[in-house]
Amino acid sequence: MSDMDEMDDGSGVVKKFMFLNRKAPHGTVYALEGLEVVLITAAFDQDVSMVFTDDGVFQLMKGIDSKGIEVKDFSKTYRALEGYDIEKLYVDQASMDARGLTEDDLIVDVTVLSVDEMANLMAEQDVVISF
Amino acid sequence: MSDMDEMDDGSGVVKKFMFLNRKAPHGTVYALEGLEVVLITAAFDQDVSMVFTDDGVFQLMKGIDSKGIEVKDFSKTYRALEGYDIEKLYVDQASMDARGLTEDDLIVDVTVLSVDEMANLMAEQDVVISF
Amino acid sequence: MLHIVNKSAAERSSLESCLRMATKGSAVLLIEDAVYAATNGNAAAAKIQAAAADLKIYALGPDLAARGMAGRVLDGVNVVDYGGFVDLVAEHSNCQSWL
Amino acid sequence: MLHIVNKSAAERSSLESCLRMATKGSAVLLIEDAVYAATNGNAAAAKIQAAAADLKIYALGPDLAARGMAGRVLDGVNVVDYGGFVDLVAEHSNCQSWL
Amino acid sequence: MQFGILVNEGPYTHQASDTAYLFARTAIEKGHKVPRVFFYHDGVNNSTRLATPPQDDRNVSARWSKLAEEHGVDLVVCVAAAQRRGINDDVLAPGFRISGLGQLVEMGIQYDRLVTFGD
Amino acid sequence: MQFGILVNEGPYTHQASDTAYLFARTAIEKGHKVPRVFFYHDGVNNSTRLATPPQDDRNVSARWSKLAEEHGVDLVVCVAAAQRRGINDDVLAPGFRISGLGQLVEMGIQYDRLVTFGD
Numbered sequence: 001m002s003d004m005d006e007m008d009d010g011s012g013v014v015k016k017f018m019f020l021n022r023k024a025p026h027g028t029v030y031a032l033e034g035l036e037v038v039l040i041t042a043a044f045d046q047d048v049s050m051v052f053t054d055d056g057v058f059q060l061m062k063g064i065d066s067k068g069i070e071v072k073d074f075s076k077t078y079r080a081l082e083g084y085d086i087e088k089l090y091v092d093q094a095s096m097d098a099r100g101l102t103e104d105d106l107i108v109d110v111t112v113l114s115v116d117e118m119a120n121l122m123a124e125q126d127v128v129i130s131f
Numbered sequence: 132m133s134d135m136d137e138m139d140d141g142s143g144v145v146k147k148f149m150f151l152n153r154k155a156p157h158g159t160v161y162a163l164e165g166l167e168v169v170l171i172t173a174a175f176d177q178d179v180s181m182v183f184t185d186d187g188v189f190q191l192m193k194g195i196d197s198k199g200i201e202v203k204d205f206s207k208t209y210r211a212l213e214g215y216d217i218e219k220l221y222v223d224q225a226s227m228d229a230r231g232l233t234e235d236d237l238i239v240d241v242t243v244l245s246v247d248e249m250a251n252l253m254a255e256q257d258v259v260i261s262f
Numbered sequence: 263m264l265h266i267v268n269k270s271a272a273e274r275s276s277l278e279s280c281l282r283m284a285t286k287g288s289a290v291l292l293i294e295d296a297v298y299a300a301t302n303g304n305a306a307a308a309k310i311q312a313a314a315a316d317l318k319i320y321a322l323g324p325d326l327a328a329r330g331m332a333g334r335v336l337d338g339v340n341v342v343d344y345g346g347f348v349d350l351v352a353e354h355s356n357c358q359s360w361l
Numbered sequence: 362m363l364h365i366v367n368k369s370a371a372e373r374s375s376l377e378s379c380l381r382m383a384t385k386g387s388a389v390l391l392i393e394d395a396v397y398a399a400t401n402g403n404a405a406a407a408k409i410q411a412a413a414a415d416l417k418i419y420a421l422g423p424d425l426a427a428r429g430m431a432g433r434v435l436d437g438v439n440v441v442d443y444g445g446f447v448d449l450v451a452e453h454s455n456c457q458s459w460l
Numbered sequence: 461m462q463f464g465i466l467v468n469e470g471p472y473t474h475q476a477s478d479t480a481y482l483f484a485r486t487a488i489e490k491g492h493k494v495p496r497v498f499f500y501h502d503g504v505n506n507s508t509r510l511a512t513p514p515q516d517d518r519n520v521s522a523r524w525s526k527l528a529e530e531h532g533v534d535l536v537v538c539v540a541a542a543q544r545r546g547i548n549d550d551v552l553a554p555g556f557r558i559s560g561l562g563q564l565v566e567m568g569i570q571y572d573r574l575v576t577f578g579d
Numbered sequence: 580m581q582f583g584i585l586v587n588e589g590p591y592t593h594q595a596s597d598t599a600y601l602f603a604r605t606a607i608e609k610g611h612k613v614p615r616v617f618f619y620h621d622g623v624n625n626s627t628r629l630a631t632p633p634q635d636d637r638n639v640s641a642r643w644s645k646l647a648e649e650h651g652v653d654l655v656v657c658v659a660a661a662q663r664r665g666i667n668d669d670v671l672a673p674g675f676r677i678s679g680l681g682q683l684v685e686m687g688i689q690y691d692r693l694v695t696f697g698d
Contacts, residue, residue, distance in 0.1 A: 007681055007684075009681075009684075009685045009688050009689060011688060011689060013688050013689070015687060015688055017684075017687060020358065022276075022279065022360075022361075023372075024369055024372075024394045024397065024428065025427075025428065026393070026394075026424070026427050026428065026475055027367070027368070027369070027393045027394030027474070027475050028394075028473060028474055028475070029472050029473045029474075029620065030473075030620065033619065033620055033659075033660060036659060036680060037619075037680055037683065037684070040679070040680040040681055040683075040684055041684045041687070043681075044681070044684050044685075044688065046684070046687075046688065053279070053283075054275070054279055054371060054372065055369050055371050055372055055394070055397070058397065058428060058429075061428060061429030061430070062429055063429040063431070063432070064426075064427060064428065064429040065426040065427065065429075065431070066426070066427040067426075068422065068423025068424075068426050068427060068442075069423045069424060069427045069475070069478060069479075069482070070478065070482065070518055071427065071475075071478060071517075071518065072516055072517055072518075073427075075429075094282075098371065098403070098404040099371075099397070099402060099403050099404070100400070100401055100402010100403055100406075100433075101402065105429075115282055115283065118283055119283045119284070119285045120285065122263070122283060122358065123263050123285050123288070123356075125356055126355075126356060126687070127356065127687040127693050128356060128357070128358040129585070129687070129693070129695060130358060130359055130360065130361055130695065131361070138562055138565075140562075140565075140566045140569050140570060142569060142570060144569050144570070146568060146569055148565075148568060151457065153375075153378065153459075153460075154273075155270055155273075155295045155298065155329065156328075156329065157294070157295075157325070157328050157329060157594055158268070158269070158270070158294045158295030158593070158594050159295075159592060159593055159594070160501065160591050160592045160593075161501065161592075164500065164501055164540075164541060167540060167561060168500075168561055168564065168565070171560070171561040171562055171564075171565055172565045172568070174562075175562070175565050175566075175569065177565070177568075177569065184378070184382075185272060185273070185374070185378055186270050186272055186273055186295070186298070189298065189329060189330075192329060192330030192331070193330055194330040194332070194333070195327075195328060195329065195330040196327040196328065196330075196332070197327070197328040198327075199323065199324025199325075199327050199328060199343075200324045200325060200328045200594070200597060200598075200601070201597065201601065201637055202328065202594075202597060202636075202637065203635055203636055204328075206330075225381075229272065229304070229305040230272075230298070230301075230303060230304050230305070231301070231302055231303010231304055231307075231334075232303065236330075246381055246382065249382055250382045250383070250384045251384065253362070253382060253457065254362050254384050254387070254455075256455055257454075257455060257568070258455065258568040258574050259455060259456070259457040260466070260568070260574070260576060261457060261458055261459065261460055261576065262460070266694075268594075268595070268598070268696075272374060273373060273374055274372060274373055274374070275371060275372055275373070293598060294594045294595075294598060295594075324601075344601050344602060344604075344605040345605055345608075345609060347602060347605070348582075348602065348605050348606045348609055348611065349609075351582065351692050351694055352580050352611070352691075352692070356692070357692065357693075357694060359694070359695040359696065359697065361587065361695065361697040361698060365575075367475075367476070367479070367577075392479060393475045393476075393479060394475075423482075443482050443483060443485075443486040444486055444489075444490060446483060446486070447463075447483065447486050447487045447490055447492065448490075450463065450573050450575055451461050451492070451572075451573070455573070456573065456574075456575060458575070458576040458577065458578065460468065460576065460578040460579060470589070470621060470624075470664070471663070471664065472663045472664060473620055473621045501592055502589060502592045502621070505589075505621075505624065505664065505665070508664075508665030509665070510665035510666070510667055510669075510670065511662070511663060511664060511665035512662045512663075512667075513662065513663045514659075514662075514663075517663075521665070540633075543630070543631045543632065543633075544590070544591045544630060544631075544632045544633075544636075545589070545590065545591060545624065545627075545630060546624070546627030546628070546629035546630035546631075546640070546670065547629070548629055548631075550629075551629065551665065551670070579698075
């Protein structure tokens, strides 16, 4: 993805972008195509937060094996986000609880937030894009 | 629709077809495109039942005015179903109750069924197509 | 902040997810199939009325009319047209569509 | 009768609609995102386990594996592959997909 | 046994077309017949030969075409739904043809089972 | 004020593209600017010039084209999403162009608001 390293819209503006991931992987393409937007946004040197809530927390599951459905496994891309300076990864505590998940089940290190913390984080963004 | 009057697959078989309508109108196209299938099926002289459950009961609302969203109002088509010998129209009592609707709110005469009656009707079908 | 919901609360959980994260004083606009939640007798009406204590609730009039629901809007819900939708986006510093 | 559900019970109401209308002794197959409901710790698990008293509950194994859920399947849920899916359709006289 | 398959969603966005394909292929491998697959609603978008997905991803329309070629599956695209969505004979992948909804009803009448895949 | 619009669903099956269009047209009528609409996911299917919907129905891609022509709206179709779904330069309706996701990010950076319409 070296073609993305030097993107710049020329304005020098840095905005807060939140990507809100609410959908499970594979049932729909939103998780995969959402990752593509996140990577490009980081290449523009914007302030990127990725948030996983509702079924979106399932995107980060360890142990995904998608050979049987003959679809590409993109879950390792989440591990590569750090290399693109995307370090603000948040998951919603209540969504984890409702699915019986703990941080140990996830493929990357994340910050777990309460609903109030999530809500406040969202309210202070310039741009929220939800998939 | 006179081109549909004499359709025949040549087998002489009459099967029980149920069309299960579970989606509200306009938010998605399923209600409209579903009607197209129902009309064609009746033209093949099959035993057609149309069932409205969940948000599908909203398809039959009186007083629809879709000019403001610039989309065709197809709700009058339900009144024309009788002319195509589609007379078995059923609505789910529980779905009506959960939406504050009564038969007076609907654009056509229907038979109101309990959950058990709906379930038994579905179980005896040869083909169920759901939109 | 403006929250936009477009799916029926009887079919999807997006309204619930929205109400869970909308902070006091923010606005919620119901469009497309989401407008049913703002009508009398709907199972989601109680949820909307409870939310209206802390949030401003709007519903898109053309979507209500297209569903035969123009005369059934809950007290406390503000009906807007597309112009009002544009105004709501302009008036709030950011927005989130709960797809 | 075979009932097929393909959406997450946390996102949509289709599993609930299905369980409401499935008569005693019929089969319910969970595929795609619906398989999450058949896993330990999921909020829908209690619903599935209660339903398993009267219905036969199946989940598609390749969809469980693709979601990292192969090792978390609820007791009482039968895991099948695509061949088992085909068999279920063949064994039941009719089927309904709760889209 | 003869299975009819109805696909109501397009490729990639929803898993429906993938599941339908794997179901159809498996049914054939097990000795059943899949004489026809009908594509309705956004399902008509499976029929374009213009898709060029990334090389490490599956090509949804190409594998439907292959199934048609190898096993004689009739891939029918609903004409009314196709016209709304910009699918016509010029863009059809091999093995697909455009026809009316009667072809769907016939599947229900003539085959032993009809299975629907969608959103 | 400058609005960016993101459309994630195709025409007809979902109301999203209709709502986005009416929002954009109204914003322009009220004196705002809509410099660009970005089409992502199945939203790329709005851009085909091959659609021929029934005469009593709206033509979704044609009215996007008209908005572009009359008000200079830049209609951008995501290249990666388009390739997966069979949209290329040969089938584009007037006013649409294919480009990268950077065009979406730029809307977020440069405009006052970004509004998303989808499923």
